[in-house]
Amino acid sequence: MIALTRYSLSMLVRGQAYIAPFVLFGTAIVVLTTNDLGPIxxxxxxxxxxxxVxxxxxxxxxxxxxxxAQRSMTVVAAGGQRRVLAANALAATVVAGGLTAIGVAYPAFSGTHTVTAADLAVGALAQLVCGVAGVAVGLLCSRVVIPKAGYAVFASLAAIGALTMIPPVPPVSPVMTLLSGPEPAGRMLAPIAAFGAFAVAMLVASVLIAEQVARRQD
Structure with a gap:
């Protein structure tokens, strides 16, 4: 699994497909958090x-x-579609972990905040939860599940809208609402951890669903 994960990351770097989402992340973090005031x-x-996103x-x-064709060869060499999808998901989660480090540290230094250890823990956990949820949705919007790019784009936008704009739909919207509320950071850890468990369950389900769809398409 480690070798497959490294292969997924190396293919991402070679294809330079990381540039656009990384630029989006960096731009959004700088624009939304620089010189920010209030609770972090x-x-x-x-x-x-x-x-x-x-x-x-x-x-x-x-x-x-x-x-x-390349993916078919990778699946055969890896011993199954599920192993490749799990490695893809793990690689994306590794990337999310790296982005989380940036997303936690930059706002703490760029804005005017009183930062505690609980604040940093909540920020890291919340971003990981939302990152894992993004990985889960991304698997279902990939070519393995939706072969046509246009449909995949519409599915991605619909998922982003549903998970961020409909309050009862976990885990992204409830996490954002919780972070924006008046509760102290220490009291946010338990509910965000619960949403984290939900995000992991989403990811596992997405791997299994993507595997079944890919088998049928093959």
């Missing part, structure tokens, strides 16, 4: 939203790096 947890809400984009980029 509110600032982390914008970072979490950015993580979700970029996590989705990075995942699609990772899965779509190989064309159909």
């Amino acid at each position: 947890t509110g600032t982390y809400s914008a970072c979490a939203l950015t993580q979700f 970029c996590g989705l984009w990075f995942t699609v980029a990772i899965v779509n790096t190989e064309d159909r």
